[in-house]
Structure formats: C-alpha cells, structure tokens
Amino acid sequence: MFTPPPPPPARAGAAINPFPPPCPVPQPAGGARGTTPPPPPAQAAPPTTPAGGGQPPARKRPPHAYGPLALHLFSGPSTRPDGLRAMFAAKGWACEDFDIVNGSEQDLSRDDVWTRLLVRIKCRHFRFIVMGPPCSTFSRARERQPGPRPLRSFEAPYGLPREELTEAERKDLKLGNFFMLMAAAAFRTAIDAGVPVVFENPEPVQGYASAFQFDEWQQIAVMPGVGTIDFDQCSMGAETAKPTRLLTWGVDLSSIHGRRCDHPHRCWAWSDAQGRPRRSWGPHPPLVGRRRSNGEYATRAAAAYPAAFNEPLVSTAVSPAAGSHTTRPPRPPPPPGPAADPLGIGDTQGAQHA
Numbered sequence: 325m326f327t328p329p330p331p332p333p334a335r336a337g338a339a340i341n342p343f344p345p346p347c348p349v350p351q352p353a354g355g356a357r358g359t360t361p362p363p364p365p366a367q368a369a370p371p372t373t374p375a376g377g378g379q380p381p382a383r384k385r386p387p388h389a390y391g392p393l394a395l396h397l398f399s400g401p402s403t404r405p406d407g408l409r410a411m412f413a414a415k416g417w418a419c420e421d422f423d424i425v426n427g428s429e430q431d432l433s434r435d436d437v438w439t440r441l442l443v444r445i446k447c448r449h450f451r452f453i454v455m456g457p458p459c460s461t462f463s464r465a466r467e468r469q470p471g472p473r474p475l476r477s478f479e480a481p482y483g484l485p486r487e488e489l490t491e492a493e494r495k496d497l498k499l500g501n502f503f504m505l506m507a508a509a510a511f512r513t514a515i516d517a518g519v520p521v522v523f524e525n526p527e528p529v530q531g532y533a534s535a536f537q538f539d540e541w542q543q544i545a546v547m548p549g550v551g552t553i554d555f556d557q558c559s560m561g562a563e564t565a566k567p568t569r570l571l572t573w574g575v576d577l578s579s580i581h582g583r584r585c586d587h588p589h590r591c592w593a594w595s596d597a598q599g600r601p602r603r604s605w606g607p608h609p610p611l612v613g614r615r616r617s618n619g620e621y622a623t624r625a626a627a628a629y630p631a632a633f634n635e636p637l638v639s640t641a642v643s644p645a646a647g648s649h650t651t652r653p654p655r656p657p658p659p660p661g662p663a664a665d666p667l668g669i670g671d672t673q674g675a676q677h678a
Contacts, residue, residue, distance in 0.1 A: 394419040394641060395445075397455035397507065402426050406631035408454065411638040417451075433499055438506050445513045452575070452641040453514050456524040456629075457507045461500035462533050470597065475500075476533035508540040511571070515547065520574030520646045522637070524629075527554050527567035536569060549573050559583040560632035564608040575640045580633075 396408050399421035404410065412419040422430045422441070431437055444450065466474040475497045476483055483489075483497045507523060514521035523541075528534035535541060544550060550573050557566035565585045570577060587607035594614050596602050604610055629637075640646060 392417045392451040392642070393449060394452040394454070395441075395450040396421050397423075397441075397453070397510065398432065398457050398503070399423045400425060400628055404628070406634065408629070408634050408638060411634050412642075415638060415642045417638075417642060420450075432503065432506070438509075442510060442513050445510060445519060446517055448517050448519060450514075450519055452646065453510070453519055453521040454524070454637065454641075455507050455510065455522070457503040457535070458500065459526050459535065461497055462526070462535060464529065464532055474533075478531050478533055478537075481533040481535075481537035504535050504538060505540060508538070508544060511544055511573075515549070515573050518574070520641065521572070522575060522577070523571040525569060527569040529567075541571070545571055547573075551576075551578070553577050553581045555580050555583040556585045557630055557633060558585050558587060558608060560630050562630045562633075564610075575646050577636065577640055580636060 394408070394412050394417055396419055399408070400423055401407075402409050402421040402423075407421075409419040409421050422432060422437075424431045424433070429437070445453065461475045466472050473493065474484070475489065475493055482501060486494065489497065511521055511523055523544075525535045528536050536545070545552060550571055553570040553572060555568055555570075556562075557568050558564060560580070560583070585607055589605055589607055592604050592606065592609040594602050594604070594609050597615060599615065602614075
C-alpha cells in the first residue's frame with residue numbers, strides 16, 4: 325500500500341487549513357486500470373540474535389498501543405500526580421498531554437503541530453479530547469494596575485485597535501486569538517469524527533471580553549448535541565471561586581452544572597503585588613493582585629484543574645456511555661476564517677505565533 329509522505333513544514337506566514345483532509349484510503353490491489361501494480365514489498369529481515377545469545381530487543385510500542393488514548397490540549401506540566409494523565413492511567417487509558425512546557429514538539433503556537441493533531445483527530449486516534457486554551461489575554465486581572473494592560477473589551481473581544489497596543493501586546497493578542505481559533509477547529513473536527521470533546525474557559529461576565537463571544541465558539545455552542553455547563557471550581561476544591569464554563573459534545577457532565585460557591589465569609593491575610601500585607605473579607609482570598617509566599621501570582625497557580633474536577637471528567641470519558649447518546653450532526657457552514665484579522669496585525673495563522 326502506498327503511504328503518502330508527510331506534509332512539508334509550514335512556511336512563515338503560510339495559512340493552515342483548519343479542517344484536515346480525509347484520512348488516507350487504501351487503494352485496490354493492482355492500482356487503477358492501465359497501470360502497473362507496484363512490486364511486492366521486500367521481505368523483512370529476521371530479527372538478529374544479540375551477541376552472546378538471548379532474545380532480540382522487543383520493539384517499543386507507542387503509548388496508545390496499550391489502551392484507549394485521550395488528548396489533553398494546553399495541559400500544563402504532565403507530572404501532576406492528580407492530573408488528568410495520571411487519572412487516565414489509573415483507568416487503563418493513555419493520555420497525550422500537549423503543552424509547550426512539556427517540550428518544543430508540543431508547541432501549540434506552531435502550525436505543523438496543529439496540522440498533525442487535526443489529522444489524528446479526524447482519523448479517530450483519540451477516544452476523548454479536553455482543551456482549555458490560555459485565557460490570560462481575556463483576564464479581568466488586567467483591569468487592576470500595576471500589571472499588564474487590557475488587550476480586549478466587551479465591545480472588541482478579538483482585540484483593541486492596533487494603534488492602542490504596543491508591538492508586544494499585539495503579539496500576545498495574536499497568539500491568544502490563534503489558540504482560541506485552532507481550539508475551535510479541533511472541537512469541530514472532533515464532532516465530525518464522533519469523538520467526545522470538552523472545551524473549558526472562564527464563564528463570561530457581562531461587560532468583559534470572553535472567548536465565548538467569538539463567532540466561532542458561538543456557532544459551536546448551538547450545534548446539535550453541544551451542551552453548556554456552568555459551575556464554580558471552588559465547589560470542587562479550587563482555592564477561589566473561579567466561575568467556569570464548559571462546552572461538551574458526546575459526554576454527560578450535567579452532574580456538575582450549577583454547582584456554585586457556598587463557602588462562608590471570613591477574614592483573609594495576604595500580600596499584594598508589591599509584597600505589602602493586606603486583609604480582606606469574603607469566602608475566598610482574592611485571586612487578582614495577590615502574590616503567594618513564593619512570590620508567584622495567585623492567578624498563575626489557579627490555572628490548574630482541581631483534582632475533584634479531574635475525577636468526574638475522567639470517569640465520564642471512560643464510561644461506556646461516552647459518545648453513545650449522540651449522533652454525528654451535519655457540520656454547519658464553516659465560520660468566518662481567522663484571516664479576517666480584526667486587529668489589522670497580519671495573518672492570525674502564521675507559521676509560528678509567539
């Protein structure tokens with residue numbers, strides 16, 4: 325069988341097709357009419373016995389050869405003992421974590437990485453997908469100074485006008501948009517392939533920019549079979565309330581919908597961005613403007629999912645019912661392409677977005 329060569333690396337500034345081509349289809353024996361069939365493949369050489377006797381080394385199998393495979397996009401470090409990867413392993417599944425912190429080959433700002441991932445999703449290499457693109461360019465923490473300035477507004481969710489931003493801010497905004505748009509392409513591809521999928525981001529707040537304002541995500545939210553789950557992560561062990569929204573397809577997470585903060589108010593002692601002691605009254609210490617004892621901003625550590633959220637997510641994914649209650653709806657017309665570039669900062673799908 326002829327195996328097509330891999331696509332060449334993306335050129336700088338080259339656009340990427342967010343919907344991958346069909347999986348390769350084996351050709352009938354003998355090829356098309358009038359063509360000469362290819363010669364039979366050469367016989368593989370028998371394994372050699374190592375010097376001194378013994379068995380030849382076993383061929384290493386890929387991780388997913390040992391069981392079903394999940395995909396976690398924008399995963400953060402793979403080393404958490406209570407992270408999704410470890411919990412999937414306990415259920416007999418493998419989980420591929422994709423995040424730049426795990427190596428340059430997992431750099432989701434690269435077009436070639438997305439091209440390979442979309443083809444694998446299309447070909448059903450994965451049984452379950454979860455993604456939580458970074459929300460730092462949407463964060464309400466930017467309203468508090470000193471610190472990074474807002475890059476978006478409720479009226480301009482794709483970004484503020486070019487002339488209001490520095491070059492570095494435009495670069496951050498371009499990368500944030502790219503992540504959200506490619507995550508939307510992955511979500512649609514998963515639906516087409518019949519693969520259960522979950523998208524996570526902060527719950528929208530009136531008057532502030534949100535990824536759920538993007539046309540691409542609004543169109544996905546009304547597709548047949550797509551569910552919306554809103555809850556506070558503190559109800560599942562997070563340090564602060566962290567209101568969250570999930571878009572789901574093929575999995576039932578309704579058990580966590582509507583779970584809200586019910587913690588009592590108390591006095592909290594904490595340090596602000598300048599290290600000055602502060603006190604506040606509420607159910608949680610503030611997330612914005614607070615530093616931990618190690619000097620790290622509280623917002624950074626809050627990005628990780630609490631273990632009590634990972635548990636139902638994994639249990640639902642591995643359930644035999646996952647994907648069984650859905651049908652594959654026809655894909656609606658593709659959303660407007662990200663090349664619309666509302667910021668006027670150039671193609672939002674360049675070869676590398678960093």
